[in-house]
Amino acid sequence: MGKRVAETERKYEAAEQTGEPDLDGLPGVADVRVLEPAELDAVYVDTPDLRLATHKITLRRRTGGDDAGWHLKLPTSQADTRTEVHAPLGKQGRKGPRVPKSLLAEVAAIVRDRELVPVVRLRNTRKRLHLVDAQGAPLLEIAHDHVRATVPDHGADGPESTWTEVETELLDGDPALLDAVEKRLRAAGLRRSTSPSKLARALGDRLTAAPRPPSPPSSTGTAGDAVMTYVHEQVAAIMSWDPQVRRDEPDSVHQMRVSTRRLRSAFASFRRELDREATDPVGDELKWLAGVLGLERDREVLAERLRDRLAELPDDIVTETLTARIGGDAPVHEGARKELLRELAGPRYFRLLDTLEALLADPPLLDAAESPAAPAVAEAVSRDHRRLRRRVEHALRMTPGHERDLVLHDARKAAKRARYSSEAAQAVPALRKPAKKHTQRMKAVQQLLGEHQDSVICRDAVLRLASDAREAGEDTFPYGVLYQLERDAAAAAENELPKAWPASDRGKLAG
Template sequence: MADTKREIERKYESSESGLPDLTGVAGVAAVIDKGVAHLDATYYDTHDERLAASSITLRRRTGGSDAGWHLKFPVAPGVRDEIRAPLSDTVPRTLAALVRSRVRDAELLPLVRLRSDRDVRHLVDADGTLLAEASVDAVRAERLGADTEVQWTEIEVELADGADPAVLDKIDKRLRRAGVRPSGSASKLARALAETAPKKKRRPKPAKAPVTAGDHVLAYVRAQRDAIVALDPAVRRDEYDSVHRMRVATRRMRSAFRSFRKVLDRTVTDPIGEELKWLAGELGVDRDQEVLTERLTAALDELPRTLLAGPVRTRLRTWSHARSSGSRRRLIAVLDGKRYLELLTALDALVADPPLLKAAAGQPEKTVAKAVGKDFAALAGLIEQALTLPPSQDRDLALHEARKKAKRTRYSAEAAVPALGDPARTLLKSMKALQGLLGDHQDSVMAREALRELARQAQAAGESSFTYGVLYGREERRAADDEARLPAAWTAIKETTTV
């Protein structure tokens, strides 16, 4: 069984003088010598170091107080989430699954062994509460399978669980005054890999700034590919909003394929787009139902008790549960499946060898702007058509189509920001607001359909349908308000759009 810990730490170069005296750092009442721990860690990765390329570390460590398997994901500079599993001879399946989107079918191999003698100090406050752990680590790093070993000494300061991160800033000031400087490597493994790498091994070239229209479109597509891969572990761990964010990344990429079809060859991108649509569908199996249930529950919470007739909340829960597919297990099976891995491989191939058309070599100010302008023109046609219709199901459908086009225009404007600057930013902001307005209207349409179904079920069970009618009326009024706001909102958008 794996557990997670947020690790906040800073690393420093160490001189022969070792750890400076930290007594007297603001808030630190005492520095307690905890002795020397002998740590032996073997780091695993693919032969081409795919985990290291994403600043992810997977190790098996003995010694110290937390022997076992540790998988670390970067969160921010100096911050990582460490997922732990009990000590075993092979990589735990729970951890292997969390790196599958990067490892794919490659084998996880032991690449580096680090042995450290860790001289530990506990920094405590006046009540004896641990604030941070400071240590001097004498490290020996060996690249396995090669006759290469390096040694160095570093200082590591790790924040204690629940402690104020500001204590690290105070310790940092003391260390800098003593002449101690931050480490040039983000982690021990990064330093070990760099210093034991074969001399002829090629390092990846730094990404060049986008120049052509193709450069800008590919940068956006690459960012969505990276987001899908990076969100995979979060989705598996059921982290808040991770499923939604991965779904959005698939939509952004599909939208880019359509909007910039003059830049990327659709004979290549269309099949990938269909697979992205499939993945988005799998990710959204229960998401739409959850959003609808949350809306209806919030509406119930706003009603006075005098308007609640019958077991309304119980019926809503029963209805929602019946419509839920229990997709959690199914989603994990999708992420473990061959089709998903083949999609990731196809995305890698697309980014590595993009199917660029002639327009890709053009100036982004023209090519990208033209694509965004075309999306906006299509949106304008849908909005203006919808505004000519009387309130009806046809108008609801027209506004729903306009909502989808507003989302596509938003994504194309988002992709265009690096190339077009403020005009694209202005359009992006407008599209977010318009999408919100049209999205609320569509949510109201869906909520009214659900309320009709709930009312029918209640009547069939001999329950009062009064409350569902009250909620229906409120949703109807909310949709009417959205429709009333739309003409002025659209006029303002047209006046400020210059793309």
């Protein structure tokens, strides 16, 4: 992936007749260094319907200056700050410059398989100065920009618009320096720009008229509002984790997979508020996506658990052959990752994202969605809890063995659903406190049942590894020890359940 940096900057325009700002006596500033002017030429690319710009993202290829190359700017939650991702200029293709794959991966969940085309060309004469400290290190840059913007029209540049603006960018100084400089700029007749970026100013009415991403409900007064607030959160999470999965960030696959499960679970929990004819097909696709993500995630979890168990074995039975067989799955990992990335670049995944976006824009709400949020959502949470209770109590009546393992696995899935619906309930002010407690109780049950299920899966893996070792003429005794360790772990979880369940089967939302 490209180089990532945080960029903190502010833009200003003339409010009236302006003069030169007084930059003397700024805190921590020892001198003002004037730099050579630069001629910058940037082409901004986007989808024809400006999907990047409406998500407050810019992607450009700029020549000139000391940072020529591709620049992707992504919004952050911090004021005046964006994440900037750099990539080299690269080579020209027959149809013009090609967007680097590293940058495409950052915005794939938004662009999907739509074409990227030039939408604005900005030519800028930039005059810069640096505020430096006593050692000569630059703290802040002030740039005076004379901008000429053209919007391509059928392959040719359209009419040119021009303006001037001032940009301040924090380099290595204290953020308070931005405020101190702003006071000087305001005193000189400048004000904060009314446009968030040069691109937005150049696009003007075209950007204003572009379709916007769906917004979550402004309140949670009705059951439908509460449900759709949670649905929005999960779709946003999937979109947010997507580029991190592509960058192979730690835990990203797991978190994206959890978001798909939360969303699918919400469709099931709130079936009285959401039309199942619309949500069931989406749920099926989410199940497919969770499976795609699981190709790598399940392998990671199993490999980590096997390594932990291996560390518990006596040194005298741990051989290089055993260690290699337990941990020698790198090719499997690489294959699973390639398959995952292939699916995330495919039409099925992109159409799922399109469908989710359409669902947010036009929620498939039933009449019950108009009910007051608190009682309707509380009933959904209680209904999920009662479902969990039936499964746990059934399992507790059974004797240990394969059939009980299956029932406990079903109980684990029910615990997840109960946890997720109580998470959704936290959006309703009247339910926030009891829902938070209920979520914690359901999480505890889920983790206990998850430990049991992980042991079941690990035992199956140990048996497969032992079979492979036997065929290769290797000693299988260590695998028997590993298997017994996992049996003990499962038994411990089963023994804990009768004591842990009563502590969770209580509270306002237990039903």
